[in-house]
Amino acid sequence: MPEHPILEIKDLTKSFGSVSVLTGVSFSLPGGTILGLAGENGAGKSTLARCIRGDHKPTSGSVQINGSCYVIPQEFTLIPELKVYENIFLGRERVKCGILQKKSMQKTAAELLKRVDCSVSPDAVTGTLSVAEKQKIEIAKAFLFECNLLIMDEPTTVLNKQETETLFRIMREFRANGGAIIYVSHKLEEVRRICDRIAILRDGVLVDDRPAAEFTAEEIAKRMVGRNFSRVFPPKKMIPADAExxxxxxxxxxxxxxxxxxxxxxxxxxxxxxxxxxxxxxxxxxxxxxxxxxxxxxxxxxxxxxxxxxxxxxxxxxxxxxxxxxxxxxxxxxxxxxxxxxxxxxxxxxxxxxxxxxxxxxxxxxxxxxxxxxxxxxxxxxxxxxxxxxxxxxxxxxxxxxxxxxxxxxxxxxxxxxxxxxxxxxxxxxxxxxxxxxxxxxxxxxxxxxxxxxxxxxxxxxxxxxxxxxxxxxxxxxxxxxxx
Ligand SMILES: Nc1ncnc2c1ncn2[C@@H]1O[C@H](COP(=O)(O)OP(=O)(O)OP(=O)(O)O)[C@@H](O)[C@H]1O
Ligand SMILES: [Mg+2]
CATH class of the missing domain: 3.40.50.300 (P-loop containing nucleotide triphosphate hydrolases)
Structure with a gap:
């Protein structure tokens, strides 16, 4: 294990005006770890991600990263009018002697897309693609940016089982190479499965941070909402075939x-x-x-x-x-x-x-x-x-x-x-x-x-x-x- 953790957060507090969103959050993350971050809607997960990335300045406390961090945001940032490879290279275009290296970018984009099991062409117009495909392009973008801390804000919400497995495989590779991942998701069973550790935010306070093996999905839900919790579906009703x-x-x-x-x-x-x-x-x-x-x-x-x-x-x-x-x-x-x-x-x-x-x-x-x-x-x-x-x-x-x-x-x-x-x-x-x-x-x-x-x-x-x-x-x- 490396001497310094990749991420060290100390007593982080973030408020917007009078609204306090994060209070006294502290944790550290060594390389080779996947940390699951769970919490109710509005608990402060995305805000924490933005503070780590530096998009938000903490109101107090500190965030230290030994290396570089990339965030796959919850809301897509892809520009619909651009081609897939242009979106992947957006802001990091390859230029040689003032000339855009289109061929080389298309080639790399194709490799990255293959790596995330995405079968669309690097030349496809992004706006015409499905949400699942766009999600994979966001992930491909992350891999172009070589970082050792990756934050994924709800990456599997639009992926099916098989696509999720592919993503997990990629995440495990990233971990094996010494990287650290913060994985934000409402799919608690998945969080439990892929993560080494699980941290839980409730109303902006970190109320738990323990090895994943110590949790069941129900326990995560319970810690998130602060009360007993069981997921039950209302009874199903079969409508007769001759109904209107x-x-x-x-x-x-x-x-x-x-x-x-x-x-x-x-x-x-x-x-x-x-x-x-x-x-x-x-x-x-x-x-x-x-x-x-x-x-x-x-x-x-x-x-x-x-x-x-x-x-x-x-x-x-x-x-x-x-x-x-x-x-x-x-x-x-x-x-x-x-x-x-x-x-x-x-x-x-x-x-x-x-x-x-x-x-x-x-x-x-x-x-x-x-x-x-x-x-x-x-x-x-x-x-x-x-x-x-x-x-x-x-x-x-x-x-x-x-x-x-x-x-x-x-x-x-x-x-x-x-x-x-x-x-x-x-x-x-x-x-x-x-x-x-x-x-x-x-x-x-x-x-x-x-x-x-x-x-x-x-x-x-x-x-x-x-x-x-x-x-x-x-x-x-x-x-x-x-x-x-
Ligand atoms: N720029 C802002 N100004 C005011 N309030 C904000 C701002 N950004 C976030 N908030 C508030 O901070 C709280 C936490 O939001 P955040 O997006 O971090 O939640 P989250 O845990 O990611 O939730 P979700 O699961 O719904 O994505 C919310 O109540 C939100 O309204
Ligand atoms: Mg969020």
Missing amino acids: EVLRTEHLAAGKMVQDVSFSLRKGEILGFAGLAGAGRTEMAEAICALRKRTGGKVFLFGKEVAFSKPQQAKKAGLSYLPEDRQRTAVLPRFSLTDNIVLGSLYKYVRFAFLKRDLCRNAAEKYIEHFHIRTESPETELRNLSGGNQQKAVIARGLDSDPAIFIFDEPTRGVDVGARGEIYDFIHALAADGVSCILISSDLEEVIGNCARVIVMREGRVCGELTGDAVTEEEIMYLATGVK
Whole structure:
């Protein structure tokens, strides 16, 4: 073990104005260690990462790094208009005699992409890629920057099992070479598996820091929230096959990603959509909601064929879609939390042609309480909320539009264990009220725990449907990959 730790934090405190986010955090990290950092949404994990990197100046205390540090941020920093290799080399372009070394950068980018198991071309335009692919590009960027301290802020939230395994392999290699990693994640089972040590932040205070082997996932959750905790899914309800059909697609197609999707959704049902990243589930949802051009097939809503040309028409007809890539499509960072929540349903808050701010604020306060959104006030700008709390705001907005059909695309990504349970309860309550829900998720436990019927997609097609006791991890993986 090296003499000096790679990272040494002493009595670190960080406040924004009167808001105190980190208090008296101290720990040190030797080389060859993976430290898991857990904590509820808003506990201060990303702020700690930013203090280590030097983006935030600590209010008091010190951070010392022996070497160099790279942070893979929670929110993507890739520029959509640029090519993949340009994003990888952004700010570190190779130049010789004033000339950009395009060929050499493309070659290195290709090698890095291969290393992270990403099959996209270095010349692809970043904006056209899926979130999982973008995540891998962020990781590839980190490897270009040779550092001995790597901070990963929720790197696997968008990765599937196999991709996560690849990432873990890369992390172990990094550790074997003497590097140190701080791994921030809400996937507690994974944290326990990959990390040597686990540190837990609660309200900005480091309440625990021990070897990973001493924790179970439940214990991590318990230390995070400071009370007893068990993850239970609300009971599943099987909707009879002859129940009212609210949505049906027949051979739905949308370009390459959606080739042949037929299914029906019943009133009050929570229908799961499983599959590997890139199976076309998001694109299917976008095609139904007119966010993507349909190239074939039919969609029926409440028994009538529909052909929406604009997303607003789909919304008016009672369809609400919670997008997967919320950071890009749904968050208004400079607007207040209240505005972000009520923006989709302003008509509810207008009286005699005037927008009633107090009604907006009451509505926002209801959601803030319901989902425990951590904010200084309802008027706080959204960009000042933690990543997970921004997610909750977007979910609240979708719910505020009172839809008849709700498509949730990865609804709990980046959301902590406690709030996850609240979101499940909310979805089940909606279903009990007769709202029909589609749950697209890469978290198998989430699909299995919530859905009595699951459709599995592979390469743009429906490749199977499971119901009741057949909804198991093995069956879903078999259908999703075609391998037993
Ligand atoms: N620039 C800022 N101004 C004011 N408050 C801020 C600012 N940045 C962060 N905060 C507050 O600090 C707290 C901690 O945020 P942080 O992003 O570190 O949480 P986190 O643990 O990463 O949560 P998550 O799991 O949701 O990503 C939050 O309550 C957030 O609102
Ligand atoms: Mg964070």
